[in-house]
Amino acid sequence: MLDKYIVPVLKKPLQQCAKLVAATGVTASQVTVLGFVFGLCAIVAIGFEAYGWGLLFLCLNRLADGIDGELARLSAPTDAGAYLDITLDFVFYAMFPLGFAIANPADNALPAAILITSFVGTGASFLAFSDLAHQSGMAHPEFAYKGLYYLDGLAEGTETVVCFALMCLFPSHFVLISLIFAAVCVLTAINRIVFGYISLKR
Numbered sequence: 262m263l264d265k266y267i268v269p270v271l272k273k274p275l276q277q278c279a280k281l282v283a284a285t286g287v288t289a290s291q292v293t294v295l296g297f298v299f300g301l302c303a304i305v306a307i308g309f310e311a312y313g314w315g316l317l318f319l320c321l322n323r324l325a326d327g328i329d330g331e332l333a334r335l336s337a338p339t340d341a342g343a344y345l346d347i348t349l350d351f352v353f354y355a356m357f358p359l360g361f362a363i364a365n366p367a368d369n370a371l372p373a374a375i376l377i378t379s380f381v382g383t384g385a386s387f388l389a390f391s392d393l394a395h396q397s398g399m400a401h402p403e404f405a406y407k408g409l410y411y412l413d414g415l416a417e418g419t420e421t422v423v424c425f426a427l428m429c430l431f432p433s434h435f436v437l438i439s440l441i442f443a444a445v446c447v448l449t450a451i452n453r454i455v456f457g458y459i460s461l462k463r
Contacts, residue, residue: 263419271327278324279331289333293346296325300353307360307429315360316429323422326350351384357425361435372439379443382450383416390457397461414449416442 282292303318326346333342355377362373424442428435 262413262415262417264413264417267419272331275327275331278328279335282328282332283335287332289329289336289338290342290345292325292329292332293342293349296322296329297349297353299325300349300357304356304360307357307432308363310364310432312429312432316426319357319422319425319429322353347388351380351388354384354421355380358428358439361428361432361439364432365435369435369439372436372443376439376443376446379446379450383414383446383453386450386453386457387414390453390461393457393461414453416446416449420445 299318300322303315303322306312306314306318329342329346330338333339358369358373358376361369420442424438427438431438
């Protein structure tokens with residue numbers, strides 16, 4: 262819901278960062294993998310209840326995710342790079358709540374499982390429609406720079422990062438935050454499924 266407002270604001274700073282990275286010879290895919298490693302570090306830190314470190318690594322993960330796309334566009338974006346980027350993003354998103362489940366399994370395991378399940382709904386509805394929309398030649402002018410058809414919704418990247426940051430800042434409220442966001446994700450999945458079905462049926 263917020264990506265179309267936030268992404269344009271961040272685009273120029275990320276482009277400048279990407280130019281600095283490009284000067285070192287580092288590739289977009291290498292930045293993607295490094296970002297995923299930062300994400301894994303966040304999950305491990307959270308599992309050990311080092312929530313401040315978890316938040317730091319979360320920010321580094323998202324920074325790398327922003328830079329890799331701009332870095333790719335400085336040269337020539339590839340299908341392989343887009344595939345690696347979206348795959349590692351979705352794996353990271355699904356794994357992040359696991360850190361809180363490890364930190365406090367008695368209280369957090371079930372809410373984490375519910376949240377991860379809701380991510381499956383948003384992810385499946387997003388990726389399935391993106392593939393079929395690409396085959397059908399559909400255009401999405403607001404996200405034309407993306408490597409795939411970007412189907413927006415209530416829960417997008419911005420909302421997810423805010424949710425994860427709140428979890429790190431207020432870990433004692435993980436249950437409430439995760440259940441609220443899971444509900445938002447379920448609504449997003451339902452909306453995408455209905456929209457996708459109607460759009461593809463035309």
